[in-house]
Amino acid sequence: MSDPFSILNISATGLTAQRLRMDVIADNIANVNTTRTPEGGPYRRKIVLFSEIKKDDPDDFISIFEKLRSEELEGGVKVVGITQDRETPLKKVYDPNHPDAGPDGYVNYPNINIVSEMVDMISASRAYEANLQVVGTFRNMSIRAIDILKG
DSSP: OOOOTTTHHHHHHHHHHHHHHHHHHHHHHHHTOOOOTTTTOOOOOOEEEEEOTTTSSSSSSGGGGTTTGGGGOOOOOEEEEEEEOOSSEEEEOOTTTTTOTTTTTOOOOOOOOOHHHHHHHHHHHHHHHHHHHHHHHHHHHHHHHHHHHHH
């Protein structure tokens, strides 16, 4: 990496990606009891998909932020999509009085496990903090380098 500021660019992509991940997890938690969506059926858990940013990748997060030094970026992470979890089965709860109950009296609830969502939230939060630590370390190193040059 020829540009020392690429460290900040890489951390910025991590911060942006983890922030979006936390937003999606919060959305999942908020919809834990949503049995009816505009698309029909219960809410389905959403998952954020990440991918590595390659040097010549034109679709990175840096382009969102005025393409700041995007030509120097040699790493980082980008969100390639947000998908619904269709593999985990919906929760069936017997409640014949519920307006969304089927003819058998069972209601389909979202496939969200609060414990798993909280573990994912902690993981995303730790990754966010790690990227902040990188930015802080870079800042401290830069200040020390300037002090040496002044000296």
